Amino acid sequence: MDIIVCVKHVPETAEAEIRIDSTGKNIEKTGLVYDINEWDDYAVEEAVRIKEKLGGTVTAITVGPEDADSTLRKCLARGADKAIRLTDPAFEGSDGYATAKILYKAIKDMPFDVIFTGAQAGDDGYAMVGPILAELLGIPHATMVKKIELKDGAAKVNRELEGGLEEIVEVKLPAVLTIQTGINEPRYVSIMGIRKAMKKEITVLGLSELGLNANEVGEAGSWIKIEKLYVPPVEKQAEFIEGSPEEVAAKIAEILKAKGLI
């Protein structure tokens, strides 16, 4: 099985303070810590597990700046064999559609049996790159995959639906599968693994090597044009309880008592 995994280098924002920059169209990126997109972490792990069982290769590929090498190295340390970074100033401002086009150009002449992407990226949350890539390649896809059984020329997968329900579908290979969190337990990467990964080469390709025109990518090649970012208006702001932990705890306990909850 030759598996390609698309990975995105994203800022960790769950606990960070986010500020909108002076253009109003982006966030202030300085000071943010970047890592592999959570969903892609599961996708890489799944690919490596399949390789360990069936043989073959795992190639990690990203569209991103040079900094994204750290995410690719993480994939190599996990067990990926090759890493490709697609970088060009013209790629900046690409939405999910333009990103899928860039990935398509790089992947279309590569040999592969299956492509994994994450179900969504934690930053933009489009949940579109995987299935668009499949369409451009002219191959089927299945999204939100939580279990994979590879058979002769097909993948039998469990797709996550709402409310705990799943469905089993079978797709012909080659196909794109978008991976949902919880499909496996990503392994810890050993120091040895990281050291080895530092020595591996990362292939870097740009606009012309991929045979793309500048107007096919970036904002010009995108469907979505960001006009402005803003802090979400609050419909109902919580009443903040202040004080030392002890005071706060006492106040909550009083509230609960007043409401008959204790």
Next chain:
Amino acid sequence: MAEIFVLAEHRRGELRDITFEMLTKGKELAEKTNGELTAVLLGKNVKEHAEKLSTRAKRVLVVEDDKLENFNSEAYQKVMMHLIKERKPLLTMIGHTSFGMDLAPSLAASLNTPLATDCIDLAFENGTLTVTRQMYGGKVNVKATLKPAETYIVTVRQAAFPAEETALNGEIVEMPSPLSEEIAEKRFIEYVLPPPGGVDITAAEVLVGIGRGIKDESNIPLVEELAKALGGVLACSRPIVDKGWLPNDRQVGTSGKTVKPKLYIALGISGAFQHVLGMKNSDLIIAVNKDPKAPIFNVADYGIVEDLFKVVPQLKDKILELKG
């Protein structure tokens, strides 16, 4: 006259709420653009659904085919491509659900039609489509415009719009199925129901919900004690289940359970919409989070900006004290 398409979502014999929510917004958009609201219904033996939809739209386009019995993005995509090419709706609305996420992006790519996903609001301004969506787990809102085109596709977030009842008398139009060949690439096999048994968090009056802020499995007994002091049950956000720290019957949210307890205490949960949709109707919500900007504070009644490990033991003690 330009149509606004709303693609009806149904599963196991039932129309899903998102359909009615999109019809509410679709009606408004149709009025503002001097267009017509059309519900699009694909399936097999779906007459009953068509009747129901006809009260909320100007017309219901129905395509029935054995191959459309269960959702299959390959079959759905072929039919939707055909309908969009033939009728050139100004806009096609699809739910940002497991169904819509599997269908909309490849449909848009096949038609080369601009698509915006997970929209929480939509408007036409001088003929171009403007959408509102969120980034960074709901910490930032984005206003974006779509590339000018003849027809657009969007996916719409669940519960972004209310499901309003209307008493329209839409016509039901049966269309011939354009599916001639076999659906060869993708095959629906079966549904897998969640395993029965375990704890029913939907029945609990008090839930203590934990999120990634709990940091480590070894901290779970600490919050369990708080839950016990309150006579409540432990629930959680998705990462806790993904890591295997709690079984999946404890998960609150779109892919877990929808709960409505008298009290929901959210500890170290950021408030991603997938979680919030599962608990926002709780009677009383108290959230503890280190981050004052965490979106959970937009649904909570009371908020505490603090390290949960400092608050939880104190809170447990105070509760036990008051209980005497």
